[in-house]
Amino acid sequence: QVQLVESGGGLVQPGGSLSLSCVVFGREVHWYGLGWFRQAPGKEREFLATIDYNGRSSYNTGSAQGRFVISRDNAKNTVHLHMNSLKPEDTAIYYCALGKTEAQATTAREYEYWGQGTQVTVSS
Numbered sequence: 280q281v282q283l284v285e286s287g288g289g290l291v292q293p294g295g296s297l298s299l300s301c302v303v304f305g306r307e308v309h310w311y312g313l314g315w316f317r318q319a320p321g322k323e324r325e326f327l328a329t330i331d332y333n334g335r336s337s338y339n340t341g342s343a344q345g346r347f348v349i350s351r352d353n354a355k356n357t358v359h360l361h362m363n364s365l366k367p368e369d370t371a372i373y374y375c376a377l378g379k380t381e382a383q384a385t386t387a388r389e390y391e392y393w394g395q396g397t398q399v400t401v402s403s
Contacts, residue, residue: 281305281392283375288397291365295401299360301375301394312378313351313358314390317371317399324374324387328360332381339385365401372396 287299299315314329328349330336338344348361358375376390384390 281377283377283392283394285373285375285394285397288373288399290400290402292403293366293401295365296361296363297365297399298362299373299375299397299399301358301360303356303358303377303392306377306392307353308351308356308358308377309353310381312380312382312384312389313349314376314378314384315347315349315358315360315373316376316387317369317373318396319368319371322371325371326385326387327373329378329383329385330358331383335383337383337385362399365399367401369399369401371399373399 282304285301315327318324327343330349351358374396375394377392378384379391
């Protein structure tokens with residue numbers, strides 16, 4: 280059984296930074312793409328960042344580009360999302376996901392497994 284477990288969410292002040300981690304259990308991630316999404320109350324799930332099996336990454340240019348960095352540690356079966364310059368509008372539940380292939384993936388349907396989510400709240 281494949282499980283993804285996120286950690287690192289919490290409360291942060293505007294302008295602050297936060298790092299999220301996601302450990303994958305039950306499947307070696309080395310040959311799969313990984314991604315991060317988020318969902319704010321009343322809104323659809325939004326793509327943030329993706330990384331392919333070889334470490335090449337892409338970002339949502341509006342929400343994440345220039346502020347968020349995705350990385351992976353295959354030895355630890357983990358994907359990270361480091362977030363800088365956080366804004367109140369970044370408040371959401373953040374989800375990691377394991378792709379169906381080795382490639383980058385920007386839509387939810389391209390992912391096979393999802394974590395349970397971790398809450399990020401940006402507020403003073």
